[in-house]
Amino acid sequence: MKKTFFTVFAALLAVALIAVIIAWPREQFVASASNEATAPTPGNIARGAYLARAGNCMACHTARGGPAYAGGRAMGTPFGALYVPNITPDRDTGIGAWNADDFWRAMHNGKSRDGRLLYPAFPYTNYTKVTRADADALYVFLRSLPAVKQANTAHALRFPYNQQAALAGWRLLYFKPGVFEPVRARSLVWNRGAYLVEGLGHCSACHSSRNAAGAVAAGLGGGLIPTLGWYAPSLESDAEAGLGSWEVPHIVQLLKTGVSPQASVFGPMAEVVARSLQHVSEADVTAMATYLKSLPATNTEAREKATGPQVDQFVAQGKKLYETHCVDCHGADGRGLAPAYPPLAGNRAITMDNPVNAVRIVLNGGFAPGTAANPRPYGMPPYSHLMNDAEVAAVVTYVRASWGNDAPPVNAGEVNRYRSTPLD
Amino acid sequence: MSLPAPLPCLAALVFSCAAALPALAADRPAVLPDTMAQRVIACTSCHAKNQGTDAFFPRISGKPAGYLYNQLVNFRDGRRQYPLMTYMVENLPDAYLREIADYFSNQHLLAPPVQPTTVSQAVLERGRMLVTQGDKAIKVPACIACHGERLTGVAPAIPGLAGLPRDYVNAQFGAWKNNTRRARAPDCMADIANRLSLDDVAAISHWIGARALPADPAPAAAAAIKRPLPLACGSSPDHAP
Numbered sequence: 001m002k003k004t005f006f007t008v009f010a011a012l013l014a015v016a017l018i019a020v021i022i023a024w025p026r027e028q029f030v031a032s033a034s035n036e037a038t039a040p041t042p043g044n045i046a047r048g049a050y051l052a053r054a055g056n057c058m059a060c061h062t063a064r065g066g067p068a069y070a071g072g073r074a075m076g077t078p079f080g081a082l083y084v085p086n087i088t089p090d091r092d093t094g095i096g097a098w099n100a101d102d103f104w105r106a107m108h109n110g111k112s113r114d115g116r117l118l119y120p121a122f123p124y125t126n127y128t129k130v131t132r133a134d135a136d137a138l139y140v141f142l143r144s145l146p147a148v149k150q151a152n153t154a155h156a157l158r159f160p161y162n163q164q165a166a167l168a169g170w171r172l173l174y175f176k177p178g179v180f181e182p183v184r185a186r187s188l189v190w191n192r193g194a195y196l197v198e199g200l201g202h203c204s205a206c207h208s209s210r211n212a213a214g215a216v217a218a219g220l221g222g223g224l225i226p227t228l229g230w231y232a233p234s235l236e237s238d239a240e241a242g243l244g245s246w247e248v249p250h251i252v253q254l255l256k257t258g259v260s261p262q263a264s265v266f267g268p269m270a271e272v273v274a275r276s277l278q279h280v281s282e283a284d285v286t287a288m289a290t291y292l293k294s295l296p297a298t299n300t301e302a303r304e305k306a307t308g309p310q311v312d313q314f315v316a317q318g319k320k321l322y323e324t325h326c327v328d329c330h331g332a333d334g335r336g337l338a339p340a341y342p343p344l345a346g347n348r349a350i351t352m353d354n355p356v357n358a359v360r361i362v363l364n365g366g367f368a369p370g371t372a373a374n375p376r377p378y379g380m381p382p383y384s385h386l387m388n389d390a391e392v393a394a395v396v397t398y399v400r401a402s403w404g405n406d407a408p409p410v411n412a413g414e415v416n417r418y419r420s421t422p423l424d
Numbered sequence: 425m426s427l428p429a430p431l432p433c434l435a436a437l438v439f440s441c442a443a444a445l446p447a448l449a450a451d452r453p454a455v456l457p458d459t460m461a462q463r464v465i466a467c468t469s470c471h472a473k474n475q476g477t478d479a480f481f482p483r484i485s486g487k488p489a490g491y492l493y494n495q496l497v498n499f500r501d502g503r504r505q506y507p508l509m510t511y512m513v514e515n516l517p518d519a520y521l522r523e524i525a526d527y528f529s530n531q532h533l534l535a536p537p538v539q540p541t542t543v544s545q546a547v548l549e550r551g552r553m554l555v556t557q558g559d560k561a562i563k564v565p566a567c568i569a570c571h572g573e574r575l576t577g578v579a580p581a582i583p584g585l586a587g588l589p590r591d592y593v594n595a596q597f598g599a600w601k602n603n604t605r606r607a608r609a610p611d612c613m614a615d616i617a618n619r620l621s622l623d624d625v626a627a628i629s630h631w632i633g634a635r636a637l638p639a640d641p642a643p644a645a646a647a648a649i650k651r652p653l654p655l656a657c658g659s660s661p662d663h664a665p
Contacts, residue, residue, distance in 0.1 A: 064510075065501030274515035329465075337456050364508060365466050369515040376520050378456070379466030382508060386469075423507035424514075 020172065027109045028177045029101075030132040037136040038100040040144060048141025051134055054284065055127075055200040056276035060084045064424075070094070070148035075121055076227035079214065080157035082121045090147040103139040104132060109177050117167045119155070120175070125216065129180035129199035174215040186294075193291030196284060206232035206268065207241075220295065224354070229421035230267040231354045235292055239300040240352050243293045251289035252282065257373040259339035263347060264368045266361060274369035305406050311397075314409060318398025321391055325383060326399075334403040339368075340378035345403035350396075355410045358396050359418045362387070389415040460527040466512060467524070482592050485531035488643045490581030492525035494607065494659045503606040504599075535637040536587050541630045547623075551631025554624060555585075558654075562619050565654035567628070570612075575632070577643035581660045584643060590633035597625040608658030615655055 032038055052058065061084050063072035071086035089096040095103070095113075102113040110124035111117060118124060130138075160166045180199055182191040197203050197220075208216040209223035217223075222234030222241070233241035243251050246262070254260035258273045265273050277285060323332070330336045334345035344350055350358045365382035368374065383392065389412040396415075400407035456462065470481040484492060498504040500513045500521075513521060541548070553559070555575070558566035568575060570582055577584030585593070599605035600617035607613065620628075652662040 063502075065503060270515045340456050364511060365469070367466060367512060367516055370517040370520050375517055376463060376523065377516070378463050379512070381466045381469030383469075384508075423511040 023172055023176075025109070025171045025175045025177055027105070027111070028179075030104070030108070030179070032100055032136055033133060037133060038140060040140055044137050044140040045144045048137035048139070048144075050279075050281075051138050051200060052141055053276055053279040054196060055138075055202065056272060057087070057138075059271060059275050061087050067146075067148045067150065069142065069145055070150040071152060072150060074153075077121060077157075077214065078226050079161040080155070082119055082155045082157065083153035085152045086148065086150050087142055088145050088148040088150075089143050090149050093149050093151045094147060095142065096147060098139075100136055100139045103142075104135045107135045107138075108132075108179075110171065110175060117164055117171065119157075119167065120170070120214070123202040123205045125175055126199055126202035126204065128175075128177045129195065131179060134200070170213060170215070174213070187290075189287045189290050190294060192284065193287035193289065196280075196288050197291055201288065203235070207235050208232075220292075221298065224356070225268060228268060229356065229418060230360065231352070231356045232268070233349070233352055233357075234298065236295045236298045237300055238297050240348055242295070242297055243289070244295070244297050246293065248286060248289045248293060251293060252285050255285050255289065256280075256282070257339075257371050258369040258377065259342075259374055261338045262343070263349060264339065264342045266349075266366055266368070267357065270366070270369040274371060278369070278371040278373070303406060303408065305401075306408050311401075311409055314394050315398050315401050317391075318394035318396070319402075321387065321395040322398050325386070326395065329380070334399070334405075339374070341380075344399050345405065347405075350399055351405045351407040353407070355396060355400065355407070355414065356418055358400065359392060359410060359415050360421070362392050362396055363415070363419055364423060384419060389413075389419065392419075460523065464524060464527065467528070471528075482589075483533070483536065483587065484528045485533045486641055487529060487583050488577050488579050488581055489522070489525045489529035490579070490660075491577065491583040492528055493522050494581055496521045496525060498607060503608070505604045532641070535641065536589070538636050539590055539633040541590075541634045543626070543630050547627050548631050548634070550624070551627035551629075554620075554628050555631055559624075562624075564616055564619050564624075569654050570649060570657075570660075572644040572648055574638050574644070575635075576638060576641050578649050579643045579646050582643070582649075584641065585632050586635060587637035587641065588632060590629045593629035593632055594625060597629075610656045610658050612653070612655040612657035 037044070058068055060073060060075065061069045061071050063070070066072055067088070069086070069088050071084045073084045075082045075084055086094040088094040091097050098113050105111050105113070106118060106122075107124060107127045107130055110120065110122070110128070155162065180195045183194070186194075204216050204220055206225050207220040207222055208218075209221060210216055210226060214226075220235035222232055222237065224231050236242050238244060250260045250262060254263060254265060255273060255277045257278070258265050258270060280288075322330075329341040330344050334343065336343040349361075361380070363382060363384040365380040367379040368377035370377055387395070392415045393410045393412045397409040399405065400410065461468075467484075471484050472481070495504065496513050497518075499506065499509040500516075502510070516524075554564065555567040558564050558569070567585060570578065571585050572578045572582070575584060575586040596605060597617045597620065600611075600614045603614070605614075617625075653660070656662065
């Protein structure tokens, strides 16, 4: 009896061990194509600079007002704060001592030069798809930057998230190195778009939900961005920001200029457009648009329109406020005056289930990003000082329920929660 | 001469239609005004005309363009801390920030009302002395040495002090002391703020708040003040950088 138990136990242990061995994220090595790939030629540097823009590396690796790429920016996570490191070529505090293979290892395998496991806030779950050639160009570009001596700040993560063993377990569950594999049935343009969206562009870092361990779900199904308090809409759902029904030129216009006939970008996406996408070539943005448009639409559940005397009264109150504050720009018909003033009728940023973005836009207003094609954007005033929580809730409820929009009401408590969400 | 009967009716119809059209389409212009005033309604919603004595949303019209531009950049780069302002400007290009600064520097609003004060004559006298002569003992130069004889500022980047609400002046000194308002180094105003006691700050703010804005509130020409400045200022350097 005892013997049987022991055999079963040993067998189970062996199976578990084999499973771990199979799932363990084994390091992959791909060599540089040639010595020329890592030579500091103007061509390589320019290509790397372009890719760094496409990946928006600078946005995280630069503190506000600080030297470019010298790190120091605090990145809030539900597990504590991470401090983004210096990636200028300073030998002591940056990556001056790294060679191209070290850099590749970080991008592809999520490991530092000394073998330390990196936190996936550095989105190597996306960057692992980047080719060795592109990683080399990025490396050459970063090496060409002025070296900035600025020591890194230690991360301030809570136990057990600050343990390498915990990170090893996380990687076992959620990370597998692997370069992007082109889909043969699809066009070159589609594959280029998929490569950029899934790899360097790391769109899923925001446009996907995260589980309790902070791992992103597969696909681009949307999610609330942890600690920032903006909702990055699903790029698959027609009820959110799915692009199946958009014309490719309009998607390109939105991503490159920040405005389009249907919608404008705001919040964290305004930063992405201003610092990254406006600098990405028309061809590459078109490729991304082509890929995004092709994503299969997820089913959306039909909503029942909220009715009743209380809702009607709230909507009527919101209409009054709308006629005082909003009508001059967005019009009584909610059609706006695109591209400066986006339409509210049929605008999915407003009608999505999650009302956080609509509420925060009313509270904070803001400018569309200033881009080469739209260098003097129009702005929307903040209303946080003019309307109380119930008034903001009423006007958002009215906009969500008018001109064919059929989104559920918003309550003052929700507005209050978002009012105190930090803006930076 | 008389019109055939149907015509007046038709004319009436056309007229009523035309009158009804804007209401039918929407209560807004069909074409977006291509003006700075329209572009910056996000700014004027808070920095509005009737808020001349509001310490929270300061009066920005008529201030030197270089000063306003420096402040926009300071918000963007985190030297000044007011999250909503940082959020507003962080994705706007430098050229546009300059244009916004120019626009507001050319706006001229009615002078804000003088703020009556109840502090003692001695306090006001201390304020007057600090503003017009400074205090060598604490190494504080006269305000007018940089902000101009009439305190209306000096082109291109030194702001006027005349017409500033008392609370606003107090709040800025507090922010410099707490290191939450900074300027490009060397940060002369932070140095001065740290040399002043809170009583001195109150004396200055009361004296300034109780004085009317001069009839001509325009900033003085750059040559109106002596260079080098009593303290080096990164936001208004003695030599072009």
